[in-house]
Amino acid sequence: MSSTRFKTTIKPVERTLIADTLKKVGEKVRIAGSVHVVRSHGKIVFADIYDRTGILQVVGGQDISELKPQYAVEVEGTINLRPEKMANEKIETGKVELALKKLKILAESEEMPFDMGAEDLNLELPTLLDFRSLTLRHPKQKEIFKVQANVARAFREAAEKLGCVEVFTPTVSASATEGGAEVFKVDYYGHDAFLVQSPQLYKQIAVGAFERVYLFSHAYRSEPSVTTRHLSSLRIFLTLSSLLELK
Missing domain, CATH: 3.30.930.10 (Bira Bifunctional Protein; Domain 2)
Structure with missing residues (x-):
């Protein structure tokens, strides 16, 4: 008697461009880009990640705190609507955020010579x-x-x-x-x-x-x-x- 084994292949989550996350509320996505700025609020840490299409806020814990500006990262998580009072009208994706599930650092960067997270660089x-x-x-x-x-x-x-x-x-x-x-x-x-x-x-x-x-x-x-x-x-x-x- 012979038996046949079926091999199941689980496809990895395809990369989603940040501009497209507005259409992915409630879905699990994977984004890739660079760290713009990291903000720590105790146990909750926020990181703004950008790619060629826009910028997105990522919400997580202390695992995000190790990130530095201009790190290249890959992030997986669920896209959620931000609380109405927490929406950022200055960016197109300001009404959504990504709840972190998985973080991968692709490349690190050295300390920045100036504040790249400032609204204006104000450099000579x-x-x-x-x-x-x-x-x-x-x-x-x-x-x-x-x-x-x-x-x-x-x-x-x-x-x-x-x-x-x-x-x-x-x-x-x-x-x-x-x-x-x-x-x-x-x-x-x-x-x-x-x-x-x-x-x-x-x-x-x-x-x-x-x-x-x-x-x-x-x-x-x-x-x-x-x-x-x-x-x-x-x-x-x-x-x-x-x-x-x-x-």
Whole structure:
């Protein structure tokens, strides 16, 4: 007589993005991200965990207290609604929290050189840039880049609706592209070259071929960055040719 054994495979809980936890109330989820700040209130400890989509409050005991800012962690637990008076209207997930069941530290971090959990970093520009790989993780710093991305996306969509073609222009030129500003001179394999001050020439060439073009281009000026003329600026151009519109 033979018998057959059935092997049951228990699938691990799939990762849930923090922004999606609003739809998971009452469900067990697994999130992964970095620690923003840890707050201890006696036996109850709170940790704010963030990923690319948002930030979520995790509630637990002393097992959370070992966490430090910027630790990379994996957390499992149940998503619950916060008490109405404890809701945080400043964040999209402020009405829910995760009751901790399981915690795994994926990577530790060294002590922060400044308070990354503060609402504002309030750092001098040199410090902000010297620690850019760290300061860029601060919520307000990330919002700046998100605004830039949204502006670029909206401009690109508007230009596409007008039938424009996106073109990409060189950033190194054999000569200065316009007068009135100092240029950056570079050695290009034994030849003199310059970082472009403007994509104007290339844009006009492209318009002759495509009629309607748009581009995102950096413009470099050899001016002190503490003035209104900066080292580099990102410019957005949209050019429409009216040649074929003439009656």
